[in-house]
Amino acid sequence: MKFHPYIWLLLVLPFSSAAQVDSVFSFERDWGNQIVDFTVDNLGNLYILGKNDELKKIDANGDSVGVFNAVKRYGQLYSIDVTNPLKILLYYKDFGTVLTLDRYLSIRNTLDLRRQNLFQVKAVGLAYDNNIWVFDEQEGKLKRVGEDGKLISQSNDLRQLFDTLPSPDFITDQDGLVYLYDSARGAFIFDYYGTLKSRVPLLGWRDFTVAAKTMYGRKEKELLKYQPGSLNLQQVKLPATFFSASRIRITPQRLYILNNGILQAYAIR
DSSP states (O other): OEEOOOOOOSTTSOTTOHHHHHHHEEEEEEEOSOEEEEEEOTTSOEEEEETTSOEEEEOTTSOEEEEEOOGGGGSSOOEEEEEETTEEEEEEGGGTEEEEEOTTSOEEEEEEGGGGTOOOEEEEEEOTTSOEEEEETTTTEEEEEOTTOOEEEEOOOGGGTOSSOOOOSEEEEETTEEEEEETTTEEEEEETTSOEEEEEOOOSOEEEEEETTEEEEEETTEEEEEOTTOSOEEEEEOOGGGTTOSEEEEOSSEEEEEETTEEEEEEEO
């Protein structure tokens, strides 16, 4: 499952040595022992998915402020987008269904992409205007659709540009650009008119995200940072205790690590 929130990754980290990274984290607390996945929004709210298929929202004070019990209603949850904490997208790829939740995790809308002839959509993301970005692999186009699924805008057919189409599992809308990430093909960057601005061959990254027009991720035992247009890929070795983490998220104040079902938070000094 791919969780892709709007978070300010690594902006406070010194990308120079593992020793420096070890020195900036201080353990704060942990949550449970049966956590499957999680994400965090730009307000510090945690969204925790447990083995009981219950999605919980926990605010920055540690209080539960919302519960969604119908996670399995449309099969296996593939991704959750908390770019806008007031409008959360849950995507069920196997059934082509997007659920929109409000800030208390109550359902506000259900969209069946298949009814709009969108049959090969691996990734969705919230658009700048609260509509929805989808990448239609059948037509090779990035599309923006409304909550009713009606087409608002679309890119040109990428099959005219590439021999092999990307198959992105991540879409995010940040700072006037739309980023698609395919670990086998790299990052594809579009403007809001659907024009492809660039392709960056950053391959094999995990926990990919974007903040302030900078891309961040993890590969093997390193954290990675790259700003499009530069020639400077910055790398820093992770502390050994983080190597086995199934998910890593970083905000300006905290580092979150999910390991063996336990979610841990570290303050960034």
